Amino acid sequence: MIAENKKTPAARYGMTIDVDRCNGCGSCMVACAVENNVPPAAAAATDRTGLTWIRVFKIDNGAEGTERRSAFVPVLCQHCGKDAPCVSVCPQQAVDVDPATGIVGQMPERCLGCRYCMAACPYHARYFNWWDPTWPAGMEKTLNPDVAPRMRGVVEKCNFCHGRWHAAKAKAVANGNTAIDPADYIPACVEACPSGAIHFGDLNDPATETARSAHLPDSFRMLESLATDPKIYYRSKKNWVREISRAPRPGLGKENSRG
């Protein structure tokens, strides 16, 4: 999708999410939808058929009564490494890993809607457009001009707000730079989080807060045993929260229907 820039060392953009700070307000979810022109739900949409590029799940420690404790875990595309499962299964070459940024991109114009990538994604972070994207009359004026709405019948997912990456790159080029100023490229969910639980940056740059906190002792990634090399790092000091690193999806299979 994006040709590797030989003058600039390749970045490896990633996130750290501090689960112990997340209060589950949902600001990240709506900020993502605003930024990426994700439409409001159709009347028949449910929590299984909706479009939420980032989705906050409520998990608990499994105890009953007074010992029960809960936490919120935002889950988005984990932006796996070069062996991302969704890339290898796509028959249309509609998914790729950008070597310049490490971002797993999705090209809806190429997508045929076979949903192999959804089946292959171990994080269930891909969503299918079951309905035409529609907005209430007049609200289409509020769409972000940097992102094209997707059509019915294609898969979509988080791309670390690629429109913002393009804008930051254009600004850097206009200023005569090859590298992006980190302050110019911040995904919408990071910007929106009122509790400062999400940090974003280049994991290859040891000076960034993201790179530093990714290697703290309380940091972990989901399903590391699958060797998908995800670039989303979670943090928690609670052992039972860290157990989600072994679950296919937080809260899956629980009777709790929230999240």
Added chain:
Amino acid sequence: MRNRRDIFKFAGGAVAGAFFTPAPWRLLTDTALWSENWPGISRPARGEIRYKFTNCALCPAGCAVRARCVGDQPVSLAGVGGGLCPFGLTAHHLPYHPARLKQGPIQQATAAVSQKAAQLAPGAIAVLDLNPGRTVSWTYRRAMASLKGLYLTPESHPVAYDLSAAKTVLSIGAPLLDGWGTPANVLAARPNFRLIQAEAVESRTAMLADEWIRIAPGTESAFAQSIPSLAYAKDISLVLGDAPEIPEINRQLGAYGKTVFARPEAPVPESWIKNAAAVTELARVPDHSIGLLLIDESTAVSYIPWHQIQRKLVRENPLVVTFAVTRGGYARYTKYALPTAVYPEVLDDIAPAVDCVHPTFRIAVPLVPAPAGVMNPSDFVSALAGLSAANALRERADAVHHTAQGAILTYADAKQTSLKDLSADAFWKSLNDGARWDRPPGLSKWDRPPGLSSSAPAPRIPEPESSADLPLVAIRQPYTPALVSPLMTKIYQESNLRLAPNRVALHPADARASGVSNGARAILQTRIGKCAVEVTVDPAVPPGAVQVGASPGIQDVCGPSSRVKVVSV
């Protein structure tokens, strides 16, 4: 020698062989490209990108907002110096909400109100302000003084809390970390105080508290009364919550003047103070005494159940007019519902925040024009009293400027300028470009709220209702604005992250006993009435309790700790 048959064989072979090359498959991909460029899909408008700054008017937190605009049209909102809540982030969608009220019988209502006002005795006209503390609130007070009417609010002596001065905060069900105050202020103070949350459910605040005390549903008042006898009572610097005992407990703990203060307002012109009606709490108005009631719910930050309002109206032919942005609130009961502008269409100032102990002055500026057909409640009420209030906001800003105290922070450049260095016009222009004025707390006088004397009588614990026919206790969710963006389906419908305003959540055992299942429609029944709800089954809800959404329909029949029953339909 090649013959014609060889030419056909070569052509046939070429066609067959082409299927073994990438060419037809690439063609298929490109066909997908063409077929999926559908003309019915909305195309975002393009234009020059600009940034405007304002303050969010959805609640008294009044967060600083940066609006990204294409031309003059806002396409996204972001916080300045911190994040925003999901309601504030999507407020630029509100003007286009399908449920928005855009037309109303303004002329008929004006005639009916004028006629009614002429017939009524003094004291029978009232304005109920559901977002007090704004400049328009002073207009209402002046109008009511002129008409010898009443200016009503949900509470008469609001207080403000200084979290930065607190070492230990005991919250009894207050959503401290979930929209209670200004998010940036609360988060800045959070590392410096210990938070104990006493609540029946593990709310968002309870999850992040240092300690969660799980109390039985409906026992908030009893727990509040037990605070002075707690072993760690002397360490508590502040108690938060809605229980009626809490002001007296804060007094006993010595919190007044340290962490609790009378909520300060920005200065107002002297002439307004001299000619303003007193602030009266709705609950203190005699029953059946109001003949004409004007309700401003256009920017409401709280909801009073309709039966509590109705009790104050005269029995014979009362006239109630509501200024609203949706039909979902009091418009269901009133004769006239008049449409008003909605944030971000309005020019309005922000009421003082609950967590700000020094005077501030901030205004929300219109980012988009209001549609034809909506009206300004301030104009309506001031015209009724023969007042001129068109420039009230500017007069207030001039009164603030006249003090020559404090400083203004402009959001575009994060620059702080002393008020002494600005002319009145420059101050007004800065406010309109996105700024906030603050006066340092040292310049204010703090005192206990006038309504709380040192010899306050012991608070009364409400008698528990019978549980024979209503087996569950209601736990109410934090207030949500009357009108929210259509995109809130992301957290209400597509993920169930938050309990939607029209839903209730039950423990699985209670759901089985009530005969309802997840997603089912049901009736919520209380002593006052009943309303239709949808059910969420959630094991995190304690048995014997039901979490209820914050829709006006539910609040009309179900107060905090009400006994309720969920009936399947």
